[in-house]
Amino acid sequence: MTQSTSGTPVLSVRDLTTSFFSQRGEVQAVRGVSFDVHPGEILGIVGESGSGKSITCMSVLRLLKATGRIKAGSANFDGQDLLALDEADLSDIRGNKIGMIFQDPMTSLNPTLSVGEQVIETILRHRKATRAEARARAIELFELVRIPSAADRLKSYPHEFSGGMRQRVMIAIALACDPRLLIADEPTTALDVTIQRQILGLLRDLQARLGMAVILITHDLGVIAEVTDRIVVMYGGLVMETGPVRELFAHPMHPYTRGLLASVPDLRDDTHRRLTPIPGSPPDMAHPPAGCPFTARCPHAMRQCAAELPPIFGHSQGARCWLHHPDAPRIAGINEVAA
Amino acid sequence: MTEQPLVSIRDLKKHFTVGRKLFGPKPVLRAVDGVDLDIRRGETLGLVGESGCGKSTLARTLIRLYEPTTGSMVFDGQDVAHLSERDLVPFRRRVQMIFQDPYASLNGRMTVRDLIAEPLEIARIGTPESRTAKVHELLARVGLHADHANRFAHEFSGGQRQRIGIARAIALEPDLVICDEPISALDVSVQAQVVNMLEDLQDQLGLTYLFITHDLSMVRHISDRIGVMYLGKIVELASNTDLYARPSHPYTRALLASIPVPDPTATRPADPVRGEIPSAMAVPSGCRFRTRCPMATELCASSEPTLRDIGGGHLAACHYAGTELAA
Ligand SMILES: Nc1ncnc2c1ncn2[C@@H]1O[C@H](COP(=O)(O)OP(=O)(O)OP(=O)(O)O)[C@@H](O)[C@H]1O
Ligand SMILES: Nc1ncnc2c1ncn2[C@@H]1O[C@H](COP(=O)(O)OP(=O)(O)OP(=O)(O)O)[C@@H](O)[C@H]1O
Ligand code: SF4
Ligand code: SF4
Ligand SMILES: [Mg+2]
Ligand SMILES: [Mg+2]
Numbered sequence A: 001m002t003q004s005t006s007g008t009p010v011l012s013v014r015d016l017t018t019s020f021f022s023q024r025g026e027v028q029a030v031r032g033v034s035f036d037v038h039p040g041e042i043l044g045i046v047g048e049s050g051s052g053k054s055i056t057c058m059s060v061l062r063l064l065k066a067t068g069r070i071k072a073g074s075a076n077f078d079g080q081d082l083l084a085l086d087e088a089d090l091s092d093i094r095g096n097k098i099g100m101i102f103q104d105p106m107t108s109l110n111p112t113l114s115v116g117e118q119v120i121e122t123i124l125r126h127r128k129a130t131r132a133e134a135r136a137r138a139i140e141l142f143e144l145v146r147i148p149s150a151a152d153r154l155k156s157y158p159h160e161f162s163g164g165m166r167q168r169v170m171i172a173i174a175l176a177c178d179p180r181l182l183i184a185d186e187p188t189t190a191l192d193v194t195i196q197r198q199i200l201g202l203l204r205d206l207q208a209r210l211g212m213a214v215i216l217i218t219h220d221l222g223v224i225a226e227v228t229d230r231i232v233v234m235y236g237g238l239v240m241e242t243g244p245v246r247e248l249f250a251h252p253m254h255p256y257t258r259g260l261l262a263s264v265p266d267l268r269d270d271t272h273r274r275l276t277p278i279p280g281s282p283p284d285m286a287h288p289p290a291g292c293p294f295t296a297r298c299p300h301a302m303r304q305c306a307a308e309l310p311p312i313f314g315h316s317q318g319a320r321c322w323l324h325h326p327d328a329p330r331i332a333g334i335n336e337v338a339a
Numbered sequence B: 001m002t003e004q005p006l007v008s009i010r011d012l013k014k015h016f017t018v019g020r021k022l023f024g025p026k027p028v029l030r031a032v033d034g035v036d037l038d039i040r041r042g043e044t045l046g047l048v049g050e051s052g053c054g055k056s057t058l059a060r061t062l063i064r065l066y067e068p069t070t071g072s073m074v075f076d077g078q079d080v081a082h083l084s085e086r087d088l089v090p091f092r093r094r095v096q097m098i099f100q101d102p103y104a105s106l107n108g109r110m111t112v113r114d115l116i117a118e119p120l121e122i123a124r125i126g127t128p129e130s131r132t133a134k135v136h137e138l139l140a141r142v143g144l145h146a147d148h149a150n151r152f153a154h155e156f157s158g159g160q161r162q163r164i165g166i167a168r169a170i171a172l173e174p175d176l177v178i179c180d181e182p183i184s185a186l187d188v189s190v191q192a193q194v195v196n197m198l199e200d201l202q203d204q205l206g207l208t209y210l211f212i213t214h215d216l217s218m219v220r221h222i223s224d225r226i227g228v229m230y231l232g233k234i235v236e237l238a239s240n241t242d243l244y245a246r247p248s249h250p251y252t253r254a255l256l257a258s259i260p261v262p263d264p265t266a267t268r269p270a271d272p273v274r275g276e277i278p279s280a281m282a283v284p285s286g287c288r289f290r291t292r293c294p295m296a297t298e299l300c301a302s303s304e305p306t307l308r309d310i311g312g313g314h315l316a317a318c319h320y321a322g323t324e325l326a327a
Helices: A053-060 A087-093 A115-126 A131-144 A163-175 A193-210 A221-227 A245-250 A255-263 A303-307 B055-062 B085-094 B112-122 B128-141 B158-170 B188-205 B216-222 B240-245 B250-258 B298-302
Strands: A011-022 A025-037 A042-046 A068-077 A098-101 A181-185 A213-218 A230-235 A238-244 A312-314 A318-320 B007-017 B028-039 B044-048 B070-075 B095-098 B176-180 B208-213 B225-230 B233-239
Touching: A011 A053, A025 A053, A025 A068, A025 A238, A042 A053, A042 A221, A053 A068, A053 A181, A053 A213, A098 A163, A115 A131, A115 A163, A131 A163, A163 A181, A163 A193, A193 A213, A193 A221, A193 B250, A213 A221, A221 A245, A230 A245, A230 A255, A238 A245, A238 A255, A238 A312, A255 B188, B007 B055, B028 B055, B028 B233, B044 B055, B044 B216, B055 B176, B055 B208, B085 B095, B095 B158, B112 B128, B112 B158, B128 B158, B158 B188, B188 B216, B208 B216, B216 B240, B225 B240, B225 B250, B233 B240, B233 B250
Parallel strands: A042 A213, A042 A230, A098 A181, A181 A213, B044 B208, B044 B225, B095 B176, B176 B208
Antiparallel strands: A011 A025, A011 A068, A230 A238, A238 A318, A312 A318, B007 B028, B007 B070, B225 B233
8 A cells, every 4th residue: 555644544445345236237436445544633525426425434434325336345434444333333433523515415414404403313313411511512513504693594504505504504414423533525515616715724723633634525726725635546446546645646656646637727827728628527437447447548558568567566656557667668747757 | 988888788777576475565575776888899897796696687687588677778779678579580699598407407308419500590501511511610719620510418517518608609690708717516626628619719700708706716807807796787887807906895805805716825814704795685785795894884885876987997886995994
């Protein structure tokens, strides 16, 4: 594994493999994903739609729909394998030691309960506290996530809040029991940029103050650059590249990461310079290619690429690409520093 | 003398009455609330602003999917705000729209050939054979193959479906194409494919674009001029270079400072704007941005700033834009 941060990880995922089964056959959503999250760090998971980001995290929390099945792997949290725990022990960890912010309606707010009641319920489910204590804690949490007139707003219903305020309530619920790990799946995707900025600032601030670890899933490279320490780039159900955010943006090792970074316009450039898209589209996970899933779109694809899936090469920064095999041809900027 | 713009919109309003109230006046939602906007021939005019500020309503009113509440809209010298349904037919051929969701906006039960030929059929142009030939030509233009014509739209990826939507929109050789968030449902790696194609088509066919988006990086790339909308009004409008170099409305400045930049070494300002966008049913008096504006004064509460030229065609609707105070 490629890991730069030392110490015991909060969460250690190994070889996670998850598929969905239907009449149409098997959809191989996650195909052997490994990564660590360390205390006090924000790990970003980035990748395009369908690359397996959400299913990776849903698998770790065992919140998959009935058609989904974890076929292999482990997820070590606090000395326990979450994938082997029984449901009772697991539900004690979910929403307690691991906080979650999902866009998925299953885990979002209940429209028939006041937001205060929903926070109080979460606290009472996991903590020995009186209602009054839970209520006081709820007010404290609303203040923490900067909801104005916190005490009054406890009585409001979700529909009485704006999108940004609802996301603050979701964060308050996720933080209710002082989690050691917060998993946030696209927490700002539905929000406007000015509100997104407020929520990202809040997340970063809370993470530093509470010292928790965060997994932030997004497809927005800007958001990744803005708040994460280390990132995992996913494609076709696999980790394609991983490393510290600065190194990875400065010297992407993987052709997919490079393509992704090159395809977004540079905000500082107003010359109408032509964009550099990645040709083609992502693979269908019902029929994933045998070799590297990026082969059909990769400008450097070699015979070996279609034949065999490459392993991850590298140390603190690593990439799943044959170009990093010691015998591979040299390509400027990828496995060779440009002259 | 400057050339007459292709589109000239003045003080356009589109208000919706909402809710069911038995007594008293029905609440009014001011979705578009006094827009002034010119679109020049052959340009790409970018339109940005946060969710609910009225971008789509403006577009839908311009193509007369919605009846304007008040105001004027002139297209190529003709007043189109008051045309009857019948007189609208030629106008509607000349203005086409590309929608955000390539999944929802195309009928999945129609073949690609029928989808693209439909506007030609409705306009009674050509024979079935000549229409099929035209479909093949359009498919080539948007980078698809002729043998895609017999397949169904649901068999295509998002990027390919958006190409089909674009082929359909240019089938009648329109003058103006309104692109309402044409790339936001697409993957990042595919967005650039579609944007490059839109730019090529503009060069080849001399199209004018109104390009609506949330994406402040992409809008800078694609636009010649950019209008910034807030609560139903254009608050700033300038060339793309000028807008990013000299944003003059406090809202534009907040918006630009909020863009997440894909560069981990970039320095980022702290929360550039407080609070959230007010409801379009309770637009603040005076300047509509004053409840969030860090520079608001008493004047801002009592008097509404007009959209005025602060130099070189750079328009801004702020009492203090272009003055020392705003610098
Ligand atoms: N309930 C399901 N049944 C069948 N396939 C599914 C189901 N949920 C997800 N998948 C498939 O699993 C793969 C991974 O999906 P996942 O939701 O993890 O993607 P993602 O990276 O989170 O994408 P997005 O950015 O769109 O949220 C996709 O190919 C998807 O189609
Ligand atoms: N048919 C309608 N009836 C009533 N209200 C409407 C209608 N269409 C839009 N609105 C309201 O008008 C306002 C402007 O909506 P509009 O869809 O034009 O915004 P937008 O800028 O396109 O937002 P987005 O970026 O989310 O697409 C919103 O408050 C919306 O709820
Ligand atoms: S393994 Fe081959 S196809 Fe895959 S990214 Fe590397 S060079 Fe490209
Ligand atoms: S007019 Fe006043 S409130 Fe409005 S943007 Fe200018 S300074 Fe701010
Ligand atoms: Mg997802
Ligand atoms: Mg819209």
